[in-house]
Amino acid sequence: MLSPRIDFVTGSARGSEIHRLPVVPRPPLSPALPVRLALERADAFDAGARLSPRELTAVRVRGIIAGTGEGWAMRREGWTSGERLIATRSVPPRVHGGHTHPPSPMWSRRSFLEGAVGAAALGAVVGSGLLRPLSAAAAGPGIGQVEPIPTVSDFFGVPSHVTGGPLEREVADPSSVYNFQGATGIAFVSGFCERRDRRSGETQTLPYLFNDMRFMKGVIRSRDRHIRPATFAFV
């Protein structure tokens, strides 16, 4: 068991304020290899190979990029490009007119294009982003008290507070929540699903790849510096 390090004295100077911590980005993947491996993997998937490129991206269920196989490329090559992590400044949300905007990524056209393929591959591993939680609205009160991990992955030039966990070449935090202590599970799961069109009745069997599911159950030190029990799902 981990040695207990919970300090229930709120407001303690122990521990760092997240916004004073560096955000740790990782560069986008080199586009060439993931694409090549993706094609190899798509050939191996019978169901996927029968689909047109348009259909390959048409499976809309969360965490699934059907048949693209980019996740396999990620598995083989690792989550990062192998370059060392570089500390940089954080990207706190912008506050305007009494409400908060998400971080506004500043990317150039060139960096966007360079990052797009690698980010797509990362997306397949992370969980494609096709179906996303209704975040704050669905999470209920308290989600605003939760800190994201400062480590970021680069998706389309957008620093995203998530790592690949066991898919990374180096030790990486599988939790997406910071100032957290407790049990964590991370899973990348593949399989098949059936899609049914309710209008036509047509059904189709499709693969899903590297569906990324996680949980975190324990305690957090929230933004108001209180220690709270909390359970999270990464969906």
Added chain:
Amino acid sequence: MAQNGLFWTTVVSDDAVDVDLAAGTATLRGDGMKMKDYHDFENAILGNGDPPKQSSVSFTVRWRATGPVAVLDNEVQRFRGRFRDAEAKMEWSATSGQFDYRSAPLEDSRTEAAQLGEESNGFFY
């Protein structure tokens, strides 16, 4: 991404997760979770495509630890933990627009990579 920077993470009820680290098992369940269907990853990140559709998804994920305990520590990320490699299986169903999705049974899914353990990060590092 949530406005506070959380990536695809939502608060769930305590009983959505059953975990027994001593036994090396855990289960995550979601039932009729309301989601937004962004169609593709780029649109989910950049929001530069069609507006998302309202969708719902239900799922069960089960972990069963299979490997020895590994001690992980990353000072840069301020993270340490004790994790075991695991087998993970899942089944799910979803509704989005005119389509219904249903996965094959849980036992037919395939683990690509999975870990189960305990950790401390940030303040608790």
